[in-house]
Amino acid sequence: MxxxxxxxxxxxxxxxxxxxxxxxxxxxxxxxxxxxxxxxxxxxxxxxxxxxxxxxxxxxxxxxxxxxxxxxxxxxxxxxxxxxxxxxxxEDWYQSFIDTFTMKWRRSVSIHTAAIRKSVSELEQLIEDETISSTILEEAKADMERLIYIKQYYAWLDRLINAFEDHEIFNLVPIEDE
The missing domain is CATH 1.10.10.10 (Winged helix-like DNA-binding domain superfamily/Winged helix DNA-binding domain)
Structure with a gap:
């Protein structure tokens, strides 16, 4: 050859x-x-x-x-x-990755955050409703806890996206020459 x-x-x-x-x-x-x-x-x-x-x-x-x-x-x-x-x-593969990653995840965070905000509002109203059964009340409270958890997750993900966009990620994971 x-x-x-x-x-x-x-x-x-x-x-x-x-x-x-x-x-x-x-x-x-x-x-x-x-x-x-x-x-x-x-x-x-x-x-x-x-x-x-x-x-x-x-x-x-x-x-x-x-x-x-x-x-x-x-x-x-x-x-x-x-x-x-x-x-x-x-030429900049690092920036290409950052652009793709942040574009996709920023959209996902936005969609999920809007859904969470709306569902939290609905659950708060449901929990305050004195006419609902105790079973529904307990389920609504459990769902609220889950939503608080995923709200925290999306807040963390938003900070991660910011770390990529601001290039702070390179402080945590530096680009190294071999």
Whole structure:
């Protein structure tokens, strides 16, 4: 096996690894292969370049590139004299992870917090209602305790998200050079 073949074998292994794990970003394996291919290119690529390299349709490449952009893993770049859109992998993988993590979890916290707030209000009214049975009252109180617990959890998760957004996470888990 010559040097070029060995280089391609090493790149393919990493690209397939990315394709197998890209679901963590909510993306399909084809987007992972596209990302992997772009990662090893030392220059921005057009959708046509990507379609030719991967043997996939330009439409498929366009769909994947949009998803990769929304996940903040790639970005569109400008190059003088080039009329087609060019894309490249974002260099800062740490920030890409932070962006994806915080975007998804911030939304989840918001949805859950709103539901908790509404349910707590309803349970408070139910608990104050003197016409309900003792069984319902006990269940409502037990539910209130559960909601207080998960409210604390989402407050903690919100602080964790803030630690990522503010890069305080790097004080706890520093980036280390090997």
């Amino acid at each position: 010559d040097g070029k073949e060995r280089l391609e074998k090493a790149r393919k292994r990493i690209t397939e690894s990315i394709a197998q794990n890209i679901h963590l970003y909510g993306l399909p394996p084809s987007a992972g292969r596209q990302f992997g291919m772009m990662f090893f290119q030392n220059k921005p690529s057009t959708l046509d370049d990507m379609a030719n390299e991967l043997g996939m349709s330009k439409t498929s490449m366009s769909t994947s590139i949009r998803a990769l952009s929304e996940a903040k893993l790639v970005e569109r770049v400008w190059e003088r004299g080039v009329r087609k859109d060019l894309y490249e992998v974002k």
